[in-house]
Amino acid sequence: MSEYILEMQHITKTFPGVKALDDVTFRLRPGTVHALMGENGAGKSTLMKCLFGIYHRDGGSILFNGEEVDFKDSKESIDAGISMIHQELQPIRMMTIAENVFLGNYPLGKFNLVNHAKMNEETRILLDEVGLYLNPNTLLNDLTVSQMQSVEIAKAISHNAKVVIMDEPTSSLTTSEVEKLFEIIEKLKSKNIGIIYISHKMDEILRISDDITVMRDGQYVGTWPAKEMTTAKIIQAMVGRELTSLFPEKTNQISEEIVLELQDLTSPNPLSFKHASFTLRKGEVLGIGGLVGAQRTELMEALYGMRVLQQGKILIKGQEVSIRRPADAIKNRIALVTEDRRYNGIFGVLSITDNASVAALKEYVGRMGLLDEKKMNHVVDENVERLRVKTPDNKTRIESLSGGNQQKVILARWLANNPDILILDEPTRGIDVGAKYEIYQIINDLAAEGKSIIMITSEMSELLGVSDRIMVMCEGRVAGFLDREVATQESVMTLATKFMGAHEGGMESV
Ligand SMILES: Nc1ncnc2c1ncn2[C@@H]1O[C@H](COP(=O)(O)OP(=O)(O)OP(=O)(O)O)[C@@H](O)[C@H]1O
Ligand SMILES: [Mg+2]
Structure with missing residues (x-):
């Protein structure tokens, strides 16, 4: 028996114009937290989606519990014992906590009717486990982001998960909510569950992880025990060069x-x-x-x-x-770039150019009221390059960008507006x-x-x-x-x- 609960080897995945994963290796030991790190667009979420059956890998193998697996969809993956808490939480807001936890898996009673009493009772036990003391009949819509996340974790445990993937779980949490999440993670570890943890926050990574794997440009860079790593070493592995200073020299005159x-x-x-x-x-x-x-x-x-x-x-x-x-x-x-991109009016199916210029359209209306597309594209190109948005071209739909790159497009959009x-x-x-x-x-x-x-x-x-x-x-x-x-x-x-x-x-x- 291998010491790993999960082994992903030689994984490759190509999207039109992007080699998102190129021969990536990742191994997870049970009862540990394994951090997966890399710059925006490095391929972290894509690797996890290949594991979870959302994307289909082009090549490579996945061993789970020593057996080769190939999940066709997320349901198969969940049933097998691998759960994922996504970067962008997508709970069904008009359903109750219990309905979300048992989504697609309702306990049936007599005459094949959903057994609500049983569902609520089991949900209550799961909620206790994650320290969420709420009525299982509460609508998801009434919860905070942190509470919704706890529901997702409860859902993961309900399926007897052996592996839980957390993709940037703390990006919308307050300090005390983060502490609570860490307590839950400790509990999961003590049950021998393996956790894959994706985050850009160095202090969190160094605090809770046992192992750290770094990816760069879709490639595997290396894996190290966390206690041998420092912020500087991780950054060096991520960006491939030493960042001597975290902040640029100030040149502004007030x-x-x-x-x-x-x-x-x-x-x-x-x-x-x-x-x-x-x-x-x-x-x-x-x-x-x-x-x-x-x-x-x-x-x-x-x-x-x-x-x-x-x-x-x-x-x-x-x-x-x-x-x-x-x-x-x-x-x-005056321009305001708000903190939460999900409420920030990202138009998922529009291109980067369209998204980046929405705020500034007025600036680009030329003679006879027609949109001066050339001028608009030029400014957008400039901003997209300035922010190093990782994308094949600016016609790409924004929803296919990595999370961090979406954030950069929003910023590009406001820069195009040239505010004071x-x-x-x-x-x-x-x-x-x-x-x-x-x-x-x-x-x-x-x-x-x-x-x-x-x-x-x-x-x-x-x-x-x-x-x-x-x-x-x-x-x-x-x-x-x-x-x-x-x-x-x-x-x-x-x-x-x-x-x-x-x-x-x-x-x-x-
Ligand atoms: N559905 C898709 N269609 C086309 N390209 C995609 C798709 N999903 C991801 N990509 C591309 O694959 C690359 C890796 O993206 P991924 O989301 O895995 O990055 P990430 O490491 O999770 O970054 P972040 O830290 O910003 O979340 C990026 O270049 C991204 O644009
Ligand atoms: Mg991601």
Whole structure:
């Protein structure tokens, strides 16, 4: 008997114009976490989809439990004991938790009717296992992303999975939700389940994995015990060169001119932002730090005209403006790149060019109201190249790009709009280290061109490495500002928790 529960060997897979997998090897030991790493478009998700029966490999072999397998679809794979939690969760939102868990596998009772009592009872036991104490009749639509993910895990266990694949499971989770996921992973390990874990977050990888395999451009680079690896070594294996610095040198000059001023912005929702005031100067990168729930996104959405205000003023170059809808914001040359690409209006079947130019169409309307496609394609090509989007060409449908590359197209789309004030909400989520550097470089270049940037980020190193000035929010309020020179992890955290627990003592001072 081999020491591996799963052995994938010499796997190849070609899509039109792309060799996505080229002789890839991957072996998983039971009861361990095996991290699969690589840049955006390296082929991680494709390799897992070949295992799971979503894609059919062109060549190579897969041994599961010592036996050769070839799943025709995901159902066969699940029945055999391999489950996958996808990069983009796709639960059926109008069904209950129990129905989602037993999808296609309902326990039948008398007269072949679905036995709901049994289904709910079994679901309750599974939910207990993953620490989700909810009524099995709750609709998926009413759950948070983290809860939906727990349901997916419950579903995986329900099929007695021996292997669970997690493709970027933490990209939408809060810190405490990540901790909970890690507890569940430990539990799965203790049941001798093997876990394949895909993530771009180095600290997570180094913390929970036993083995690390790196892929680059569809090829296998190597496998190492995690305890022999460091962030630098992993990056080197991923990008094939040493990245001496994670952040580009700053070249922007901040001018005295104030391009944007917020005065006392307050939401009608008492739990949301209140009395938010700040200024933004030409050529400045203002980072917004804070813990999840600090209302940073909400404040930016209000600035962008997506939320109503109870009070407060927005001034652009010293003039008060009225921003009641995104169109008003766009007219004032403000752009917002939101954090969640699933709600970000990706048009899956449209090409990259179409997606990247949707926001900017007005710019490309030429004489007689016709679309100047040549001009549009040119700008899109430029941006796609600048961001190193990995794609055969710009006519490719965006849904066939890797997750991180979709994110880059969204960014390209807003760059095509040439805004004066660019708001970026978690701009590097799901993006690999090499491409992160490119995005930081673009932020830097835009600022050097005299644009102003507001960047919300939950990554401390990014906040400290990219911002000229940092505004920290806590529970809807601005807790303070830190200049680049003096900001540290500790000073940011102190501000991020400044007002916490204040209500318990009845000390709420607004
Ligand atoms: N259905 C498809 N049709 C055409 N090309 C595809 C398809 N699925 C993936 N590809 C291509 O295969 C390559 C590998 O993509 P894959 O999604 O496996 O990358 P990944 O390593 O998971 O990246 P990320 O970190 O961004 O999620 C990419 O060039 C991608 O564009
Ligand atoms: Mg992927």
